[in-house]
Amino acid sequence: MPTIRLSVRELVEFLLRTGSIDSRFTGFDRANEGARIHRRLQKAAGEGYAAEVFLTAERTMEGIGFTIEGRADGIFTDEDGTVVIDEIKTTAAPTDAITEDMNPCHWAQGMVYGAICAEQQELETLDVRLTYYQVDTDEIIRYTRHFSAAELDAFLNDLLRQYLPWARRQLDWVEARNRSLGALQFPFPAYRPGQRALAGEVYRACAAGKAEQKGGTRLFCQAPTGIGKTMSALFPALKAMGEGKGEKIFYLTARNTTQAAAEDALARLRAADPALSLRSVTLSAKEKACLCKDAEGRPACLPEACPYANGYYERLKDALADLLDSAVPYDRAALTETARRHRVCPFELGLDLSEWCDVVIGDYNYLFDPTVHLRRFFDAAGDYIFLIDEAHNLPDRARAMYSARFCKSSLTDARRAIGKGKSALKTALTKADRGFLEARRAVTKLAPRRGSAPTEPPTEDLTRQTSLLDTEPAEAAFPLPEPLLARDGTVFLQELPKELLRLLFSLQAPLQDWLEANPEADAHAQLLELYFAVQDITRAAERYDAHFVTQLTARGSELEWELLCLDPAPFVDASLAAGRAAALFSATLTPPGYYRSVLGCPDARAVALENPFPPEHLGLYCLPGISTRYRDREASVQAVSDALAALARAKVGNYLAFFPSYAYLRQAYEDFTARYPDIGTLAQESGLDDAARAAFLEQFGPSPAKTLLGFGVMGGIFGEGVDLVGDRLIGCAIVGVGLPQVNPRQEILRRYYDEAGGTGFDYAYRFPGMNKVLQAAGRVIRTQEDRGVVLLLDDRFARAEYTRLFPRHWHQLQYLRSTTELEQQLAAFWARNQ
Structure with a gap:
């Protein structure tokens, strides 16, 4: 018999919630505050008051099984011997607005818990009490209603009867989805080298689920740039979901460009198999999705100010049905168009639609941020698969979130x-x-x-x-x-x-x-x-x-x-524990012990895949006679310029040079343009918006007639997530080992990890710096056909504490003694790679 699992709150709010989005009462993020107040009231109730009681029940309705579950805020027996279900609600509504019938959903939740409790304890009658706590005045207002077990049972059955059409819709969809995923084929004629290995690792992690360890299976996978990581992670996760090993996939990213990569991968799967049944939604930030902003450009989430917020819940089901009956992917454009037609908020529509989707694409914060994470999914563990793209960004992002x-x-x-x-x-x-x-x-x-x-x-x-x-x-x-x-x-x-x-x-x-x-x-x-x-x-x-x-x-x-x-490990670990499996992947997860430590996954499996591209396609050179340390930077500028000129003159094409700071970049740029005016240049400015970023990258066009050398910052918007395929980029120079600038904050971080395990300098400086180096170097070779060169400028690149962090495919790195020798090696490389 097909079965639907529903939380009590999900069932009640979907069917009975009415009215408008109103930030005066919902926009202040009461969740954490409410949880604290709940605990306080529960503790004050004294002995005999059972708090957070898990209740579950099985029901059958017209051939469909329902599993209803949730946690009742409190259950106790009053002085008359009557069992009471206590439903606690915190509210910012004025005291005179807190009436017995203020919100039907509140009674409904208590009554569903009452129906389950009465059935389990074989009760004939039962009381439901609503306890309202006014957060500003600390006033407690209570209302109690008496019910028979038969009344409560009939109420729950009536709710399930109302939900039946939606249950049938979802069960039919899951059956069609799993059938089509079972027949799904890899959308390319063959796997690239390394792709099958990555896909196998992700599939096994999803299949293992929670069998291996509490909180789900964790996998760290370092896969070289250009291997096709997005498809290699999504495809096996979808296959696992089609076999019942996962209810929903969350593809989480650090930036919009990688969200687009996930959308493109799903589009390719749909194009390869037009019969594929798969729902995916991309969640945008509220500021970007909003259709009604105030004079200062902020979302105006008040019913009197926004027609899309006013009466939102009255029109939500029609908008959802419209989307679920369509076959388009639910990207930002589709959500906006539907929101305009049905006059609902596109941001909230995306969130509500996500409950009906198989793949949810969004920013890291939807899982990890304690303020804005998706409570509808992650306040309790679920059968979810987490695919964490560009996971090298997660340590810093997680620190910022907490x-x-x-x-x-x-x-x-x-x-x-x-x-x-x-x-x-x-x-x-x-x-x-x-x-x-x-x-x-x-x-x-x-x-x-x-x-x-x-x-x-x-x-x-x-x-x-x-x-x-x-x-x-x-x-x-x-x-x-x-x-x-x-x-x-x-x-x-x-x-x-x-x-x-x-x-x-x-x-x-x-x-x-x-x-x-x-x-x-x-x-x-x-x-x-x-x-x-x-x-x-x-x-x-x-x-x-x-x-x-x-x-x-x-x-x-x-x-x-x-x-x-300083250390986000326990918080990231708790977030990942909300799913059955998590695959964290990137081109740069070296050393794996560092990432497992700072992301709270000490026992996770970590694998590093081989570079799929022929080593002769990449020319890798280092001039260890140059020091780019802070004290040596002014003296190093001319030597750096000479090396960049040698790189750019070896072959007409597009190049990027990455520097550890804007100040050093400007010094080198001024010297270079003065001494080598015949070479075209472009310098990154700080604070570029999306349009300026796109304009910068447009300069790196295919088949260039003249050489262009771009000056950028390591770890900046051009140092990763940039895909300049083919001859749009044929070389890059990396000036320095990327160490973060010293400041009291980095020193505190260093101290923390020194005390934790004696790894302070590595964790605060060396590992983050080399991550930026490897990300920058990864801009050059993106496909099997690409040829290019990477030039390392710093004597520390010859020291063991840095060479041990090099990827294995850097074994062909050549250390050169002079710019003249560099010119000779570059000429030979390009002669071999015409």
Whole structure:
């Protein structure tokens, strides 16, 4: 018998939810706050109150089986011996609006839990209690209704009867999907070298599921650029899903270009097999998807301001049915067109549609970000397959997701924005601003500024290193914990600054009151932004532990407060545990132990696939006589220019040179253009938007009549995720080993990993730097037909601690003594590769 599994909340909200999207009550992200309040109320209920009780029931309706499950907030027996289901709801609605019939979904959830509980305990009657907690006033309002078991059973059966058409739709779809996936063939005549190995590894990880380890199987796979990683990961995952080994695939990326690669791979599968039944949706950021923005370009998620938010839930089912009956992939254009036709929000439509899709494509944050992750899927484990593309980006992205930042200036600006006059908000802002001012003075005393911070990466000889952490702090009046580091306007603390946190907590209620009372005020958008900033850092404070440090930085009148996640491993691990299997893949996952460590997968399988391209297609050279260390950069500029000129003159074509910083890039660019004006050049500017990025890459056209040398930054927007196939790029130079610039934050990271395992310099500097080097080098050879050269400029590329990080296919690297010898080798290479 076919079976549908539904959560209680999913069943109730899909059938009964009505009304509009309203950010005044849903946009403040109450989920974490609500969970805290639930735990507090559950604990206060005392003995005999069972909290978070898992309930499940089986029902059959017209030949379809239903598994209904969920967690009741509380179950207890009252003084009369009656069993009571307690459904707890937190709300920002005004107290006088919290009525017994405020939201039918709330009663419905309690009644479904009641029906299951009554059946399991063989009860004849049962009570359902709604407990409302008003978050601003701390007021608790309760309503109780008495039901017979027969009433509750009939109610649940009626809901399932309403859901039957949708259940049949989904079961028919899954049957057709699995049948077509069973017949699906690899969409190319043959596998490229290495593709079959990657596909086999991904399939085995999906098939193993949760059998191998708690939290799902984890696979790290380093696969060379150009092997076809996207198809090699998607195809076996789809085959596994078609065999019942996975309910849904999440293809998660760090950038839009790799989302497009996943869309292209699915399009190729559909083109190769027009009978393929497969639903995929690409989730865009709200700011990009929104059809109704305010004057400042922000989404206006209020029913009176946005026709797509007003009455959204009244029209949602028709929009979903329209999409599910169509055969198009659900990309941004399809969602926008359907949203306009049905007058619904395209962003929310994409989220609601994802529950009916087989493949969901989106950013990392939909799984890993604690604020915006997809709670409808990941608040509990599911039968999901995670494909994590360009996984070398995940450590830094994860650190950023779990960190938070707050600036004193936002308090000062908000106080000015609300104007003159007395109010609770004005008083709270003034008090908080004054407290941050005192903290800024304390930081200035602890860490007086002594000019600009050094930018040279630290020496790698740790025995002789004078660490920035050795600075002795001064005393300060403001109650700050003992610093780990106090230097040049920056203080690092292991403990939270509780006084600053208290000031922001006291700001929350008056700030929310003002926002809800003044929705049309000119300052509303500014204070809403402040509210989110306060929420962000107070939420981060709740997960703060030994994996974090606090950074306070004083600059002029500004005080920046950051809660920095140094080690995201436990948080990434918890996110990946929401699925049955995760495959994390990239061209650069070296060394694997580093990535397994920082991403919380110490026991994961790690494989490195061989380069599929003939080694003679890549010319790989190094001039180890050049030092690009910070202290040597000015002296190295002419030697670097000469080497770049030799590279660019060896053959007419397009080249890229990657530098460790914009400052060094500009030095070299000025020298090069002055001394080699006959060679065409192009320099990357900082802060390029999508259009400027595209315009830069358009200059690297096929079959160039003249040579073009582009100057870019390692780790920047051209250092990875750029696919210049064929003669659009025939060579690149990598200037330096890519070490991050030294600053107190990198030194704190270094200290953390030194204490964790003595790997501080590697984790904070060497491994991230070499990742950027290898990514930049991977821009050259993209297909079997490509020929190109990579030039390494730095003496450290000849040292064992760096050569051990080289990929195996770099065995043909040639170390040269001069630019003249480089010219000779380049001429020979291009003579062999005409």
